[in-house]
Amino acid sequence: MSDTTRLPIKIDTSVAHEARVYDYWLGGVDNYPADRALGDAIATHIPAIRAMARANRAFLGRAVRYVIEELGITQFLDIGTGIPTAGNTHEVAQRCDPAARIVYVDNDPIVLAHARALMASTPEGATAFIHADLHDPEEILAEPVLAETLDLGRPVALMLVAVLMYFRDEDSPHDIVARLLNALPPGSCLVITHPTADFDPKAMMNVVVASEQAGITFYPRSHAETESLFGGTEIIDPGVVPVVTWRPEPAIDSARVDAADPESAWYWAGIGRKL
Template sequence: MPDNAFGALSTDIDTTIAHEARVYDYWLGGKDNYPADRALGDAIAEHVPAIKTMARANRAFLGRAVRHLVSEAGITQFLDIGTGIPTAGNTHEVAQQLDPTARVVYVDKDPIVLAHARALMNSTAQGRTRFIHADLHDPRSILDHPDLADTLDRDEPVAIMLVAIMMYFSDADRPQDVIADLLDAVPSGSYLVITHPTADFAPEAMAGVQAAAEASGISFHPRSNAATSELFAGTTLIDPGLVPVAAWRPELIDRPAAVAEADSAWYWAGIGRKS
């Protein structure tokens, strides 16, 4: 079965319309973006000049989170949703460097990520990686996908990675219900990883970001610390709790000298454990 067949998502790539994954790729210094993506990225940078630094801080958190989960929590299975375009330090690369048997399923709705999925499936011989072309707004299209069952053992703990993805859900999309569906599909001892942009640090600037995104057709919803905390329902936040993304376990960073100020990136970050 082709990767895109189960979810029935379009595989057409429209480069005239900005897309979240490609804008993020632009901020990270990638090459898989187009004029519409760069235009939106620059428009957002007018409100948040440090947006590229913030995107990199968010990406760096992913690496720290995976290192913690493998090394300290013993997690060897990951469901990474909202994967984005492959770049350095993908989830499977970090996890399999620590445990070559680690297994990862990536999920993204952008067909350009599908086009690069081969890079995401470059697994160790002992481990395994797969890519599912699906949309988190329809969690069953992920949970019922045969490649998920073929790759992850859902009788064993799984880390669900929702790094910079839930801001594309409005309250009307019932994001807590979507996350509850994911958590219901994994056993006790599993983990939920979330980062989420917030207006708590700079309300006016984030309002400008939201307006620029929505003007480009992208639904964007920053959340407060309290609202982000609600997304962890059904789990217990591990130390240090829900904190600015640069402040989450900075001692796990590869280069300690590169640790940023805690409020330099306007994202909340946390990891919750399912009881």
């Protein structure tokens, strides 16, 4: 396990943090009153938010299995990792292929602390952690641990699961994604989920207000806007679709949302293959 610590490592528990709010919704214990207050405030507008978070987590597992079993990719760059919980990328990947190699990236010092203790690799594979911010993709790409862990001459799955909503258009998320993809060889893939206001604009706008009041940027995107983030890739069937309908696995998923109802979780999801 490797890590870098260029970002400040002071933890301010008096201010809500997106990784800890998500941990709260998933039933974790690594969160604080400010995180729970924001999580509860959002739940007043979206009562099913916890089930939606679990649905997003279930998609991550399906995507990792698909990438390994169908695309033959066994290397992952997972940015916006979040606090470790059940079904982390490396756990799913190394169950499919013990030699899988994963690099996690997150800017939260709490995630860093848990990464040191919990993200252990199989002997055959490798797992590393970079403490960095997606706003600076060059910093991520320049970290020696990235090239030490992943063979950048072979395809890599770039995982951006529920992270790009923290970037407004003026933050140039398309450019950030493109810069990361440009560093990966053809045959690599891009995995994205993104919250949307398409299913209930009023409720989602209330979430935006609550998040912004807590100091967290939250920018839901439409189907067309989310699809545009896959520039430079060929989007794999079934396309950019509601997260619960992307190749569901009823025998495996335990998200407690109705896969027959596309609007039961307000995320778009998809995988694109780099040309």
